Amino acid sequence: MSEQTSGQDSPLTSKRVLLLFAHPSQSRSEVNIALYKAAKKVQGITCVDLYSEYPKYDIDIEREQQRLLDHDVIIFQFPLYWYSTPSILKEWQDLVLEYGFAYGHEGTAIQGKQFFCAITAGGKEDAYQTDGYNHYTIRELLHPIEQTAALTGMNYWAPFVLFGSRTALEEGRVQEHVTSWKQLLEALVAGRVDENLATSLPQISGNLEAVIKGALS
């Protein structure tokens, strides 16, 4: 099964969270697979592995639109590939965010939903600066997705990012990131995320204590 939902009917669940995961070579993944496995254990998250569900890119538009309708928070989880998403996530956007559903005069289906990206990037954080190797910040590179969220009426949050992902395991940084991820997901389900702050920060990662309401108490 490429979709796993747990505890969606629980009375404790105040936000329905949809995680759309895209990684084309999971057997070689050191970070995303750990994040995805952790997410599957969080009660109240619907986890969808797009490459596993649609190995031939035959995306079921109605099913995906229904998934969007059924959730309050939408997350794209992916490794950064050529400063963008792996291709299936672009295909998913091209097919699922249809005129009359996600945009256009009567296309109001996903207005008001919360949306963010959970990303791993091989490059280091200092490379993702105006004067750095990659010239742009991650938030800037994600502008097409941010504007897609804006056009469709979703509230766009800053990304949750792990930089230097290809050396993160050997440097012992994966576990801490997975722990933060679990905290964020649990707070999302419980409706304890400060949405204004999540929108305005450059990144959610590194700012969890501020973003999660009551995290310090």
Ligand SMILES: Cc1cc2nc3c(=O)[nH]c(=O)nc-3n(C[C@H](O)[C@H](O)[C@H](O)COP(=O)(O)O)c2cc1C
């Ligand atoms: C086709 C391809 C393109 C990539 N493009 C980028 C990129 O544009 N920027 C970057 O920082 N890392 C890039 N990387 C590195 C991946 O982001 C990195 O391998 C991934 O985040 C590691 O996560 P994983 O252990 O879950 O696979 C690319 C990797 C591949 C295979």
